Amino acid sequence: HFDAVIFDLDGVIANTAKFHFLAWRQLAEELGIHLPDEAESRLKGLERMASLELILAESDAHYSETQKQLLADKKNKHYCRLIETLTPMDLLRGAGELLEQLVIRDIPVALASASKNAAAVIERLGIAERFTYIADANRVQNPKPDPEIFLMAAQGLNIAPAACLAIEDAAAGVESINRAGMFSVGVGNQQELGEANKVIGSLNEFSVEDYFKS
């Protein structure tokens, strides 16, 4: 049995992957780069500058570091505009119910999101007060698959990593959880998330009784 749960945000709790993709696509269009639909899955869970590099790799043009920073800022403006429309309806299947069950059972919950917009997203989804601790993406030096952000979340909860169960939708995130020495649950398909200790199709399938004492 475990003592705490650490959640990834985008793609686990929040239906925001489509907004990240739309914002990147808008930036790509402005640069005359065509972003194919299949890029959406490759962008999943990738931090901001790594995502930009993936997009710029589709073009022959050269961009300086300063230009890249401006492009990333531009994408973020597009994204921030898109997430203004978020409401509790954009919680992914089972997320609201699971968070509620954990809170009822007094199980501490933390967030380990690479997104610098995480606080705004959980606020709009109406779940901000469910989290005991939020690992601050601004303070993380090494992006997922490095374990740093999950270890920061466990430390913030004051719970040993081995007593934490963590949930991710991206392969890099699952690797990060495994390297942190936590139990990993992947939300998505078995093929992509095969490294996880347990794979489920959606949070609806997660049963609290299996992992936590009542």
Ligand code: G6P
């Ligand atoms: C999460 C998302 C990625 C996003 C990254 C950085 O990992 O899954 O799609 O690129 O956060 O988010 P940010 O909001 O800081 O650009």
Ligand code: MG
């Ligand atoms: Mg994710």
